[in-house]
Amino acid sequence: MSGASRIYEKRLGDLDGLYRDSEAFAAEVSQRGADELVYVVHEQKYDSSPGALIIGTSTLLPGAVSTEFAMTRGHLHAVADRAELYHCLSGHGVMLLDTVDGDSLAVELTPGKAVNVPGHWVHRSVNVGEEPFVTLFCYSADAGQDYSLIERAGGMRTLIVKDGEGWSQIPNPDHRGYETAAN
Numbered sequence: 676m677s678g679a680s681r682i683y684e685k686r687l688g689d690l691d692g693l694y695r696d697s698e699a700f701a702a703e704v705s706q707r708g709a710d711e712l713v714y715v716v717h718e719q720k721y722d723s724s725p726g727a728l729i730i731g732t733s734t735l736l737p738g739a740v741s742t743e744f745a746m747t748r749g750h751l752h753a754v755a756d757r758a759e760l761y762h763c764l765s766g767h768g769v770m771l772l773d774t775v776d777g778d779s780l781a782v783e784l785t786p787g788k789a790v791n792v793p794g795h796w797v798h799r800s801v802n803v804g805e806e807p808f809v810t811l812f813c814y815s816a817d818a819g820q821d822y823s824l825i826e827r828a829g830g831m832r833t834l835i836v837k838d839g840e841g842w843s844q845i846p847n848p849d850h851r852g853y854e855t856a857a858n
């Protein structure tokens with residue numbers, strides 16, 4: 676289908692506050708430069724109606740800040756009940772998932788694996804490998820994104836950290852709970 680296409684990029688300097696260790700982050704910025712690319716999203720939208728789909732690819736480069744692996748900012752859809760499919764094309768990553776009321780999941784993704792993220796789940800990609808982590812995504816064109824919910828909560832409930840040659844998940848001590856529509 677033809678339609679508007681969009682590309683957006685996030686560079687290291689755009690991600691202040693994303694990682695817990697602010698000193699390690701500042702050191703990474705001074706070493707790698709604020710302009711170093713962290714992730715790029717290509718997406719295509721033919722229409723903004725509720726039944727239309729946005730499809731695209733997300734490419735998250737490998738790296739870490741202190742023990743935390745490279746990650747996207749993450750979001751809840753502005754229309755919160757909108758679901759999203761992520762299908763791993765290459766690399767090795769984790770889709771980190773939280774509900775606002777207490778459930779959390781870390782879904783490991785390798786090429787050919789997919790995760791069907793239901794509505795009402797906060798989601799973020801994490802690259803736990805040494806190559807770019809590339810996913811194909813697909814979601815409703817009217818979903819939108821709320822990026823500030825995670826920031827107001829002190830981060831997601833779980834951190835994905837280096838563990839020897841692999842990765843593990845640990846509770847985020849800064850997480851103070853998500854705001855809900857009721858509060």
Ligand SMILES: [Fe+2]
Nearest residue numbers: 752759798814
């Ligand atoms: Fe999304």
